[in-house]
């Protein structure tokens with residue numbers, strides 16, 4: 211397998227895409243594709259050339275989710291290679307830039323911004339950001355859906371698609387059971403916690419969904435995860451637990467903010483957590499605050515009136531809604 215590092219100044223730092231099957235039998239496969247712009251096209255070409263291939267040689271592209279920094283370049287590669295592109299159907303319409311699907315997402319985002327109490331000037335800043343992202347994706351892409359549990363040959367590997375939602379609704383990882391390896395996109399990242407809430411506003415209680423996904427990752431007992439950004443994660447179960455506990459701590463933090471400052475809307479909670487936000491963080495900050503408030507509301511810790519959240523229980527037992535791992539490390543042995 212060959213890792214190819216790509217620049218990405220927008221989201222979680224540089225992207226990593228993977229070439230599977232060089233010099234081996236089985237379809238020559240790319241795992242994710244990177245943003246579509248001229249510089250990154252050249253970086254993909256150079257990365258492939260370094261192991262003796264060109265874009266036209268690609269047989270198959272397996273995509274983890276619809277975000278432009280993972281799926282954006284798939285259309286261009288498909289045009290040049292006629293590669294088969296596989297991804298989860300829930301994300302496929304967005305990756306293929308079907309205008310109805312994009313419009314539906316934009317409408318949901320706008321209604322979320324209103325619910326969150328986002329100031330109009332910040333909404334404007336975000337819309338400009340979205341336009342920039344659209345420009346970085348190719349419009350023509352034909353996707354063949356892949357569903358949870360389906361297997362696919364990729365170079366020498368027999369991979370199983372694992373639906374791991376939370377960051378997006380249709381996020382999948384590709385698992386090699388024999389080697390206990392997962393190509394994981396943004397499900398688990400080495401340096402940042404993947405954004406939940408802003409990254410895909412289509413999910414209800416995205417935090418609960420993602421906590422289940424983290425528990426699922428631990429149960430897979432993986433040897434390593436190849437993420438969509440940066441370097442290999444060598445202790446993925448440990449990293450998944452760390453991120454799980456990070457969300458638990460953040461929920462506690464949200465309760466403390468409401469206790470200290472009284473009833474607040476999502477934007478104000480986000481401001482207390484993250485301060486002034488710019489660029490894509492205008493989406494990610496309140497999105498994150500939202501999923502924590504929503505999770506607290508589901509468990510009757512807060513109540514919402516016209517988008518303003520008030521505490522009903524100022525000292526909740528977080529074990530009730532972070533059910534997967536005990537906070538006592540002894541109990542996890």
Ligand SMILES: [Zn+2]
Nearest residue numbers: 277377396409
């Ligand atoms: Zn993403």
Ligand SMILES: [Zn+2]
Nearest residue numbers: 221222279396
């Ligand atoms: Zn990403």
